[in-house]
Amino acid sequence: MDCTIGTTNVKSKFLAVLAPNQQIQCNRRKKLGNLPNWARRRKASRMSFKPQSVYELLGGEEPLRLMVDAFYERVETDPILRPMYPADLVESKRRLFLFLAQFFGGPTRYSEERGHPRLRMRHFPFAIDQQARDHWLDHMGAAIDETSIEEPARSMMRDYFERSSAFLINRPDSIEIDDS
Numbered sequence: 001m002d003c004t005i006g007t008t009n010v011k012s013k014f015l016a017v018l019a020p021n022q023q024i025q026c027n028r029r030k031k032l033g034n035l036p037n038w039a040r041r042r043k044a045s046r047m048s049f050k051p052q053s054v055y056e057l058l059g060g061e062e063p064l065r066l067m068v069d070a071f072y073e074r075v076e077t078d079p080i081l082r083p084m085y086p087a088d089l090v091e092s093k094r095r096l097f098l099f100l101a102q103f104f105g106g107p108t109r110y111s112e113e114r115g116h117p118r119l120r121m122r123h124f125p126f127a128i129d130q131q132a133r134d135h136w137l138d139h140m141g142a143a144i145d146e147t148s149i150e151e152p153a154r155s156m157m158r159d160y161f162e163r164s165s166a167f168l169i170n171r172p173d174s175i176e177i178d179d180s
């Protein structure tokens, strides 16, 4: 609080001693101004708080590598997804791992090797309908669980995969024709 008694400035109305004919006028100080120094520092540091990336929350690349391996183990036996991928999955694994490490805040090796991700364009050759997307998302969800990725990283990743996989649907659902 900034207060004045006549033309005299006083720090606080609680410290002021008024003569019977005097009046005190106070204005609120802006944001941090009326806080003690220790509280100002704490508030300022909270205001500039930088959220941790998923990569930092995971503690590095190892959980991501394990999750990608678990995901591809499931793709191996998926009747809808497996035919879309090349016979040898080693490079596919590597690319997905590098992309996710970069996207979640780790090293930018994916872009150094592959340029801009352009995921919609890169997925266009594959017929991704709702069913293919659901299989992909189920396997990724299971891979997150198998790797024991903990909150809050778990929800952040699930949320991202839900949205990005929906965004990659590029074919309408196949229509079953009943010609009986």
Ligand code: HEM
Pocket: 081, 084, 085, 086, 091, 092, 093, 095, 096, 099, 114, 119, 122, 123, 126, 128, 132, 133, 136, 137, 161, 164, 165, 166, 168, 169
């Ligand atoms: C929606 C269901 C999806 C299907 C059916 C699908 C399928 C595929 C296929 C068949 C490939 C080519 C394999 C290869 O790398 O040689 C591929 C590549 C890739 N996918 Fe997906 N994908 C899906 C969703 C996603 C999502 C949600 C992401 C990211 C969050 C993603 C990230 C990637 C990346 C980074 C590559 C490698 C791109 C490159 O650099 O060439 N995919 N995907």
